[in-house]
Amino acid sequence: MKYFKKFLFVVKIFVFLFVVFVFGNVSLYLYAYITPKIDINSNSSIVFYDNENNSFFESSSDNRWVPISDISDYVIDATVATEDKNFYIHKGFDFLRIAKAMYVNFKNGNISQGASTISQQYIKNLYLTFDKTWDRKIEEAFLTLELETHYSKNEILEGYLNSINYGSGQYGIENASKYYFNKSASKLSLAEASILVGIPKNPSLYNPISNLEKSKERQKIVLNSMLEEGYITEEELDIAFNTDLVFYGQDDPEAVLSINYYKDAVLQELQSISSIPDSLIKSGGLHVYTNLDVGAQKKMENIIMEEMDGQTDYQVASIAVEPGSGKVIALIGGTNYNLSEFNRVTQAKRQVGSTFKPILYYAALENGFTASSTFTSEATTFNMDNGKTYSPKNYGEKYGNRDITLATAIAYSDNIYAVKTHLFLGENVLVDTAKRMGIEKSLQANASLALGTEEISMLDFSNAYNTLANYGVKNDVYLINKVTDNDGNVLYEHKFEEESVLNKRDVFILNELLSNTYNYDFVDYSSPTMLTISNLLTKKYAVKSGSTNTDYWAVGYNPDMLVMVWNGYDDNRDTSSSQSKITKRIWARTIESLLEDKEASWYDIPTGITASLVNPISGQLTENGKKTLLFYIKGTEPNVNSNAFNDLFLN
Secondary structure (H helix, E strand, O other): HHHHHHHHHHHHHHHHHHHHHHHHHHHHHHHHHHHOOOOOOHOOOOOOOOOEEEEEEEEOOOHHHHOHOOOOHHHHHHHHHHHHHOOOOOOOOHHHHHHHHHHHHHHHOOOOOOOOHHHHHHHHHOOOOOOOOHHHHHHHHHHHHHHHOOHHHHHHHHHHHHEEEEOOOOOOOOHHHHHHOOOOHHHHOOOHHHHHHHHHHHHOOOOOOOOOOHHHHHHHHEEEEEEEOOOOOOHHHHHHOOOOOOOOOOOOOOOOOOHHHHHHHHHEEEEEEEEOOOHHHHHHOEEEOOOOOOHHHHHHHHHHHHHHHOOOOEEEEEEEEOOOOEEEEEEOOOOOOOOOOOOOOOOOOEHHHHHHHHHHHHHHHHHHOOOEEEEEEEOEEEEEOOOOOOOOHHHHHOOOOOOOOOEHHHOOOHHHHHHHHHHOOHHHHHHHHHHOOOOOOOOOOOHHHOOOOOOOOHHHHHHHHHHHHOEEEEOOOOOOEEEEEEOOOOOOOOOOEEOOOOOOHHHHOOOOOOHHOOOOHOOOOOOOOOHHHHHHOOOEEEOOOOOOOOOEEEEEOOOEEEEEEEEEEOOOOOOOHHHHHHHHHHHHHHHHOOOOOOOOOOOOOOOOOOEEEEEOOOOOOOOOOOEEEEEOOOOOOOOOOOHHHHHOOOO
């Protein structure tokens, strides 16, 4: 009797929970039924425009949207079998699959299995995966119910197949079919369909053009899923898997593949715009007007392809910005978008090396240093306040073993001079200056910061350099000008704001000093770091190179253009010294190409600035020997007070 009561109690609890579950589901679906119908055809459309208002990306272009009746049955069957075998049975959520996935993930101790249905995935596509907060997930769940309530399964599947990412910038089955096989989606064979259906799981990894081996592995999974669900026979599986396919691999012969990196960067910026309403999915699509200059993008892409010479593992990132406006006009986030969609401009954080030094040296000039201020260049061990020591080295362990000027330290990228300057000013000065220039990342004040040991994204780093290129006026770099809905209602418009954050005279002196990194007058016990590409330059630039064991950088500008270039390996493999030439050549050729139709320009000399012909290494006036023109704030030049630095800091 005792056990019977317990059993009865358990049954009552089960019945209660079952009733609650049924009632809850009925209520949710009733709520979904009375809500307005989602317009899925317009929602799946997002159009990006370049700086001349020409579209360069459409997530579901009208002329490539095909009805489900014009899609091969092989594609439909393969998609359902692989992605959601109970698609025609469930009402948006596969609860048995969810339970199984939860069990497997709990057992393995990681999230190795997902349980999203085709309907859920379609909703995420419509949302552009804006974020992964719980609020968004709950809203996505409600929208999935609405989708299932208002549309038939075939309508949902049609929208899904016309909007998912098939790699290489191809969204939708018709675009993918034309790109990979040069045929309509209705004509796809089982072998071709099973290849395409395998791609969306990981568009970079399973791209058949760039990674056929992995694509074939994924195809086998797709075909086995179709076999298990009874869509094909074992003989059909073998024939399809062993069919040799020819990949067409192009859409528009004038297409710029690297534009996909720009497109992805735009999507990332779009996610950060708070004025885009939560009801975006119901607004009828988006029109995004960007700063992309397709001609500039093409030039950058061609130069990178030529200089990288077919390398795949060795990666590249580059960005071009108009300093006066902050507009990003071109952006490339990797060597080959087909091989990797990871955007190294926006997503990667790398040590920036000596390209961080201009920020330090601006702070030094602001605090009384001049172009002739000297420190001794020699192997040095610094005793830190925490009891530890720090022993930085110059590249190739080249030292002057004598006093050298700030001008020479910049031209040679002398690490000892940089650390001495950094510690002399105080470690927090560099942190504060970097923040003032526009770097958003929180930087740690330590001795090695002067040598660029912090990992910063290129997009974030470009804000600081753009402030220098814009003569000390900060205006954050950006890609999106305006966002509207299908009715032309403006959802967002970039608000141009600028703030003068640096002293114009100090910026001018720094920019002049950075133009000596390819100046033959500085050849002495060492050579300027950018000397090897001086023959490629026809205009005057402020430019700085940087390197770590794993990274190479080149960053330079004039009033009209800022270009940043990075090279390295994603797995942080060491680079070779010869590879630095690639980075420097990409930078030089890119900025020259982008400015080939512009007259040479440079910064106007501000009031209160004078110049002297001095020995660039010692910083002293000399009647004989090498001389170069260095700039000073009036009253600090050598002919007025050759000991200005010592008088200011050491007496």
